[in-house]
Amino acid sequence: MPAIFPDYCNVTVPCNIAPLNFMLPADQYEACVARISTPDGQQQTYGHGVKVQIPEEEWHAMLDASKGKSMKVEVWGQKEGEWLSFSPFEIHVAEEPIDEYLSYRLIEPSYVAWTYMEIAQRNLTTFEESQIFNNEITMNDNRIGQCINCHSYQNYKTDNMLFHVRLANAGTVIVNDGKVSKVNLKRDYTISSGVYPAWHPTAKLIAFSTNLTRQAFHTSNPNKIEVYDLASDMILYDVEADSVSIVSNDSTLLEIYPTWSPDGKYLYYGKSVPLPEEMRDKDIRTTYPKIQYNLYRRSFDLATHGFGEEELVYDAASDDKSVTLPRISPDGRYLLFAIGQYGCFHSRHHDGDIVCIPMEQYTGTALNAENTSPIDLTSVNSDGYSDSYPSWSSNGHWIMLASRRDDDNYSRVYFAYFNNGKVGKAFLLPQEDPERHTTLLKSYNRPEFMVEPVRISVAEFAKVFE
């Protein structure tokens, strides 16, 4: 196989994805040429320097011709004046499209301080990227700084959405049926304002975890940074009533990462297991590698806003693991989550991986590594690098994750085809210039699918800070 970057050899891609431009390593080759053949017998040849960049229109015509089938790609590389031929590979084109938009925060993989950051949206069928918000537009004091984070949408749509603004001009920006407002979610009975959000799929309700988050740094461990919570609870915010109610606030345990089932009848979340007695009073920085989260859920009554009893869904701690970031597939049949040996921030853990479990295996008895047969995700997970922040496309056919597999530091967005428990090879978000992923010194943080773009401009968002 050719050593192309990104690796698009034998991947399954959506029938509406932007051109899969790629390149050969510039320090090894002088030029690259690719010939793409589609099932209708058409052929196109591309190559400019070491890069193969395909015009959007031609690419989409090739996708149309290959829908449900495959296109064949032959690659030649020029090395020291000689042309080398590689084994051809295929790009399978799925019948199912991917959601047209993706949003993410672009941020340096920082420690404590940060500089310019933006929440951006990208059209996945083209290379068009635009800004949703940035941390400069309303920052009234650079010395304090401003952090923007946790963009979240109701049911993949953007008429109801939110993101947080911390420090200078702090608040949570909420879009309610297209109307923008800024609210303060901190109440005197909560430990913090809302942090990790989850919109209820149908009602104007948002579940948040509230977190007292801290960071510590490793002296030699390649994980570099540890993000941990001194305390965390869960709240429910009623957007219409501007009211905050407590979902759980056990001061001895840590609740985090709420997510709703697609029908809105269950709230899933991670919760830590109690530390052994002898460790409870010790500095959390020494005990933190022992903190592990299991996956729980509680039923939810939309009429009363009441929650049922807590159910243990996945017991990760029994296998000496920690589970975070649960996401249920849109058809409710599959559960995705990130798993690592400890803690809640697997995007900084080299052992962070994605797990997918058919929900039919959960019959009321807690699942664990012994009694479940997870879907084989070896084609999705990387070996020895952090894979985290999984999510589903709105049609349930595409898994998205943030992975640091390319350089161990900068998160990039990967997609993988999913169909009835069969999973394709993960492939990198295509870029117009395939070198962008190598040169961009920003991480793609918290990638979220959207079926439509955010139509509110940066300036309109900025007005709520006036």
Next chain:
Amino acid sequence: MKKVQYICTLLFGVAVLLFFGLAYPHHLHYQEQYQLFLFDSTYAWDIVRLPGGIADLLGRFCTQFFLYAWVGALIIALLLSAVQLQTLRLANSRTSQAAKPSGVWFYGLSFVPSFLLWLFLLDEHALLGGVWAVLLTLHATRLFDEIPDGWVRRILLMVAIPVLYWMVGPVCVLFFLLLAPSPKHAAWYYSVFVLLAIMLAILPSYVPVPADRLWTGIHYHRYPTTVPVLLWSAALFVFVLTLIVRFCQKWAKASNGYVVTLCSFVLVAVCMGGIVWKNSNFKAEKVMQYDFMACHQQWNRILEAVNAEKPNNQIGVTVQNLALAMHGMLVDHLFDYNQNGIAGLLPDVQSDATSPMPTAEAFYQLGMIHVAQRTVFEAQEAILDFQKSARCYKRLAQTNLIIGSYEVARKYLTALQKTLFYRDWANETLSLLGDEKAIAQHPEYGRLRQCAYDENFYFSDHVTPEMLESLFFSNTDNRLALDYLRAYYMLTGDRESFAKLLLRLQGAKN
């Protein structure tokens, strides 16, 4: 007469050159290290797509030469001299022959904008793009002066509104003021100000920067919320000068005497020069000098400097202690110099771009590579105008190389390959990536790899003696770590821990 004027301009330029070359060189180094000028179309586009982008790009281009202070001083001297000459020409072109400033006592006033810009540049956060904005505006005005009045000129003027604004930012208002005819004769002209105001009112919807900065300038000053009063004063003084010469011409007598010209120059030069000198921050210059010497690992020069004048600021003391330690003199001579407790040895990392850098150098030399990396990264993130730093990129490439994160190091090195002055170093270092043998044999990286921690633990903002102890006992050849640990106990007066350390050292020997 012209000869005399050129001599005056030359004298002014030489004064600027000498000032920045001799008295203020480290301010120039400081400026250079808080930007990363890349010969890259994406980088250039990101700058020029914002109002004031051309001036900003030119400013950044010139600032990269500040790595060599004399070259930087020459650039500033040329820019300020050019501003003076343009100011004089503009004033000359706006009055009668008899009252031309070149021939009267007004002449010296043509230096005032340049002196004001000089004053502006005393601030280490003042950006050269601001000076370019003024100069380009004056040039544009001179160009328009050549176009005869008529429809062509009026149309060009309308086109000039967005173009000049985009090139230089709001300082371009000077252009419209200088070209303003008498309201009695051309009331239409004042619509350009209305158009400018409308443009500025509409722009915030399309340009993702705070609206107020569209009025005050995006990249005239590193602190985006600071309005650069001196820069604006310099720009507006050019207009004021044209008013002065216009309204005072009836009292002005043409004079071709060198004496008047020289006297007016000397008067302004002495007054404004005095103000410049008085407002120069030589204390900051000294601190920057220490930082510069630490950055370039000039340990002998640091010791010479501290022996000549003992530093009494945090950065100076940190650098002094590092130089003493590099010479193996830290423990024996610790109290021969000013000390500031732990804050002068390994201070807590502050959230600014400057003070952590010497501390990061100490962490790096000690072999605390992860700590050094974090410290440098945080410093770079603290640059208030969101620029990157060539110095930080270089160090981040080194730390990633040492800890074996080659792909991350490659990213920084690839960026540095696009610079003028760090390209060769980046190319050399790129060849080391993945070459374990070459890294092991490298005098700096090989040594620092051997100093790495055996044991992993968490650290935060405060360096503890346990961190130094663990570092030393990971590699007992790391004398620097031992010296810092002993100095730590000496500075805190912790005799008990010191004694325990000595016992442990004896145990290790046996």
